[in-house]
Amino acid sequence: xxxxxxxxxxxxxxxxxxxxxxxxxxxxxxxxxxxxxxxxxxxxxxxxxxxxxxxxxxxxxxxxxxxxxxxxxxxxxxxxxxxxxxxxxxxxxxxxxxxxxxxxxxxxxxxxxxxxxxxxxxxxxxxxxxxxxxxxxxxxxxxxxxxxxxxxxxxxxxxxxxxxxxxxxxxxxxxxxxxxxxxxxxxxxxxxxxxxxxxxxxxxxxxxxxxxxxxxxxxxxxxxxxxxxxxxxxxxxxxxxxxxxxxxxxxxxxxxxxxxxxxxxxxxxxxxxxxxxxxxxxxxxxxxxxxxxxxxxxxxxxxxxxxxxxxxxxxxxxxxxxxxxxxxxxxxxxxxxxxxxxxxxxxxxxxxxxxxxxxxxxxxxxxxxxxxxxxxxxxxxxxxxxxxxxxxxxxxxxxxxxxxxxxxxxxxxxxxxxxxxxxxxxxxxxxxxxxxxxxxxxxxxxxxxxxxxxxxxxxxxxxxxxxxxxxxxxxxxxxxxxxxxxxxxxxxxxxxxxxxxxxxxxxxxxxxxxxxxxxxxxxxxxxxxxxxxxxxxxxxxxxxxxxxxxxxxxxxxxxxxxxxxxxxxxxxxxxxxxxxxxxxxxxxxxxxxx
Numbered sequence: 001x002x003x004x005x006x007x008x009x010x011x012x013x014x015x016x017x018x019x020x021x022x023x024x025x026x027x028x029x030x031x032x033x034x035x036x037x038x039x040x041x042x043x044x045x046x047x048x049x050x051x052x053x054x055x056x057x058x059x060x061x062x063x064x065x066x067x068x069x070x071x072x073x074x075x076x077x078x079x080x081x082x083x084x085x086x087x088x089x090x091x092x093x094x095x096x097x098x099x100x101x102x103x104x105x106x107x108x109x110x111x112x113x114x115x116x117x118x119x120x121x122x123x124x125x126x127x128x129x130x131x132x133x134x135x136x137x138x139x140x141x142x143x144x145x146x147x148x149x150x151x152x153x154x155x156x157x158x159x160x161x162x163x164x165x166x167x168x169x170x171x172x173x174x175x176x177x178x179x180x181x182x183x184x185x186x187x188x189x190x191x192x193x194x195x196x197x198x199x200x201x202x203x204x205x206x207x208x209x210x211x212x213x214x215x216x217x218x219x220x221x222x223x224x225x226x227x228x229x230x231x232x233x234x235x236x237x238x239x240x241x242x243x244x245x246x247x248x249x250x251x252x253x254x255x256x257x258x259x260x261x262x263x264x265x266x267x268x269x270x271x272x273x274x275x276x277x278x279x280x281x282x283x284x285x286x287x288x289x290x291x292x293x294x295x296x297x298x299x300x301x302x303x304x305x306x307x308x309x310x311x312x313x314x315x316x317x318x319x320x321x322x323x324x325x326x327x328x329x330x331x332x333x334x335x336x337x338x339x340x341x342x343x344x345x346x347x348x349x350x351x352x353x354x355x356x357x358x359x360x361x362x363x364x365x366x367x368x369x370x371x372x373x374x375x376x377x378x379x380x381x382x383x384x385x386x387x388x389x390x391x392x393x394x395x396x397x398x399x400x401x402x403x404x405x406x407x408x409x410x411x412x413x414x415x416x417x418x419x420x421x422x423x424x425x426x427x428x429x430x431x432x433x434x435x436x437x438x439x440x441x442x443x444x445x446x447x448x449x450x451x452x453x454x455x456x457x458x459x460x461x462x463x464x465x466x467x468x469x470x471x472x473x474x475x476x477x478x479x480x481x482x483x484x485x486x487x488x489x490x491x492x493x494x495x496x497x498x499x500x501x502x503x504x505x506x507x508x509x510x511x512x513x514x515x516x517x518x519x520x521x522x523x524x525x526x527x528x529x530x531x532x533x534x535x536x537x538x539x540x541x542x543x544x545x546x547x548x549x550x551x552x553x554x555x556x557x558x559x560x561x562x563x564x565x566x567x568x569x570x571x572x573x574x575x576x577x578x579x580x581x582x583x584x585x586x587x588x589x590x591x592x593x594x
Contacts, residue, residue: 018048053076089119094116136148136149152175193229217229241287288315289325293328334346402422425438433468437474463479476505502518
């Protein structure tokens with residue numbers, strides 16, 4: 001027998017490399033599969049089949065090479081067409097549509113979705129058609145056609161069951177859950193979502209569908225204001241995608257070591273983070289997305305230092321086709337910074353969120369209020385509400401806007417406007433714990449502003465709700481309102497108990513402005529340093545201005561001339577750096593003078 005030639009040996013070696021890449025992809029060792037196929041593909045004489053090009057596209061995406069993933073999938077589509085494989089071409093077209101949508105190219109995404117339909121729609125039932133039905137359901141939800149959306153998800157379920165694919169069945173359950181949420185059928189939606197997530201958490205699905213469903217479910221939980229599920233599944237998601245993770249070499253964790261250490265030390269705590277970069281090879285590209293969801297949960301639970309560090313890390317990890325996750329992380333970091341009194345840093349974070357496509361409301365409106373710009377605060381939150389229209393699926397987003405609208409209205413003494421926002425929030429909340437706590441807070445604050453005798457009732461409900469949810473900052477804010485109600489009722493001991501507890505929480509969280517306000521109220525105003533360098537008389541005048549008094553009213557109350565009142569008012573505006581009585585009023589509320 002003759003010895004093998006050099007050409008034969010090279011051919012055998014190349015074939016072995018492709019086979020090893022296929023085996024690596026089968027066990028989801030994507031970094032290994034990418035290295036083998038990428039090296040093989042560099043030689044023009046070594047062709048890859050359509051299926052191998054699809055594997056290269058998947059491996060490139062998992063390895064952080066999004067552009068290369070798209071290029072490989074375009075080649076796979078062409079190869080499937082050349083082989084007259086319409087199912088393969090249809091699936092490649094659908095994934096191209098999905099990838100182009102993530103990259104912010106809607107026209108290309110629509111074109112490839114049209115191609116996917118052209119390839120698949122007139123074929124006998126096949127698993128690939130499940131993805132077309134998913135797209136049809138998403139489009140119907142966007143147009144408010146819940147009946148058509150449900151029909152599409154039922155079609156997904158039929159195809160998934162016929163195919164025997166756990167991936168497709170879990171995806172169909174999640175898709176139907178989303179439609180039911182949008183249709184207001186919350187209990188049914190949660191049941192289906194739990195069903196889908198059982199398969200995810202149990203490790204029954206592929207890595208791609210596991211990551212997609214974690215992202216979809218966590219978004220759905222937060223939009224539906226289901227904090228308990230968000231906490232549970234965020235923890236599970238972070239455990240799944242933390243190194244070493246399924247299918248990747250153990251040394252894949254090295255890419256995050258230095259960045260994670262820097263984030264944890266807080267050395268760059270106030271340094272703006274660069275925009276998201278390509279995910280380093282060997283890392284799980286879903287990690288940044290899952291971490292961004294974790295940031296939202298940590299913010300609510302009052303773990304603010306970690307939330308801000310995790311926000312910075314998420315923005316380093318988020319892939320370029322998932323920038324909405326980076327925007328969410330920047331926005332949440334801005335909320336933390338605003339509550340801690342770091343207003344300039346908050347403005348920068350909100351600006352980054354806006355650059356990445358997120359409307360930074362209501363955080364930006366509340367920032368303007370803290371800066372003594374109530375007119376900008378009112379305009380910002382009103383515009384955000386007008387642009388939002390109906391609640392659709394993001395109920396929590398609408399609820400937060402309404403809560404901010406009530407808060408801003410009370411700051412400018414628009415009690416009727418605050419009452420309207422609180423009533424709308426009350427109608428939206430139903431019996432959902434997080435929404436109910438937001439609504440009761442707003443209702444109690446309005447009742448307190450109206451000096452209503454029953455203000456304590458909604459405030460106590462709100463406090464109980466926040467405590468049960470373990471949301472410390474909001475609970476402490478309600479305690480401040482309760483203290484005011486107790487003082488109005490003449491119960492100074494109860495007021496001081498609430499103020500003392502609130503102050504301790506604010507200090508632990510680093511909420512400096514709120515802590516100072518609580519301390520000022522505890523001191524009763526005796527011999528304390530007034531904000532803005534105000535004198536005691538100027539503080540008296542500012543309190544009366546904030547309560548709606550005219551110069552004549554203030555002069556009569558303080559037994560001084562209107563000319564003296566005007567002089568004090570001019571001094572106040574100059575000291576505080578504001579230009580109107582409304583801005584001075586907002587400052588008084590923000591700094592605990594009222």
